[in-house]
Amino acid sequence: MTKNHDAAHGPLQGVKVLDLSVMISGPLAAMMLADQGADVIKVESPGVGDFMRYLGSSKGGMTGIFVNNNRGKRSLVVDLKSPQGIDVLKKLAATADVVIQNFRPGAVERLGIGYEDLKTINPNLIYVSISGYGPDGPDSGHRVYDNVIQAASGLASVQTDPRDGEPALFRTLLCDKVTSLTAAQAISSALYARAAGNAQGQHIVLAMLDAAVAFMWPDSGMDAVLLDDDANRTPTIGQNYGITRLQDGFAAVAVVSDSEFRGLCHTFGRPDLADDERFATMAGRTMNASELVPVMTQLSAQQLTKDFVARAQSFDVPAASVVTLPELPSQPQIVNNKVFVERQHPTAGRVREPRPAARFSETPATVGSFAPTPGEHSDEIVTEIGLDAAALRAAGIIF
8 A cells, every 4th residue: 555654644644535626726735635644545537637637847747737736645547427436436435534626516416426425425524615616606617717716806906017007917826726725724624623523524615716805805905894985095015015126136125114114224325314304204205105216216226136135134124035936946044944855756757846834843744755647546545445446447447
């Protein structure tokens, strides 16, 4: 048996998860559970299976994006269009703690493997249904990808360029990943509720749209949350974000308090600006921004990146240079935190992966076994539940 031995002592040791999902919103959530010790079985259909196996950079039949979202799992390829394949899944569900699926609303019910179907087999089952817009409503059932939810949730609007009024998309699959994090947290809560006797199993319904709005609203909605007309309106924190252009690069600098502004002035070698009555207070800087910004822009353009960041930090000003992905693994703090793990994949060659971010003192999460090839563990998985692997394979039920 080749379970995720590397995470055998994680906080979720003993939890069994069936991951029926594809792409990222479900698979990444399941991978986080695997990193924390759960036995995760990735269930795929014969043929294409999870499309992430074929998207983007690849080597030896393994894509980088599949590696990044499926490590620590075992793979079962089973024909869910056949009654015998459904029977295999139901037998697995009888032994599982969690099922994750992100089919379009109604699809699993038509297959006979929806929550109500599996609940009768296993009342303790925690069943997670992820969709784009939710199980009902005017947009339910519409096909979505991450960028579509960025637009529908308001996130693209938050990224509007003030210079031309054009909204923009985050160039990362933000909504998919936020949904994954939300799903993983909800699953942990449901497992706790079950262990504490507050519930048996339960159905967790999660829309990418809902997760994206909940993620965006705490700061981006800081003005929109106040509904009365007499509220004192100010820009959101994020609206003030911008990149500082330096002589040879770029940096992000955050100056909020008067002491931080004074530190920035010292960084530029212009301490006199902090004593200028137009800029000495936060209110003054806001009121006189049209005069202050050009001065700061000119001063920034004269700074070398390395020197500027070092000086800013010496004056207790929050600042960091913009780091590119190729530069990231060698950054001193990244090295110190041991963020990345490099290892030799059997077919993809040398790979670099981030370790689980949360560090547990007593039940450590670890980088799990390599993302599986299709059907790599089919025989052992069905054998564990008392089925004849050879017969199922000969009948074209498992692959």
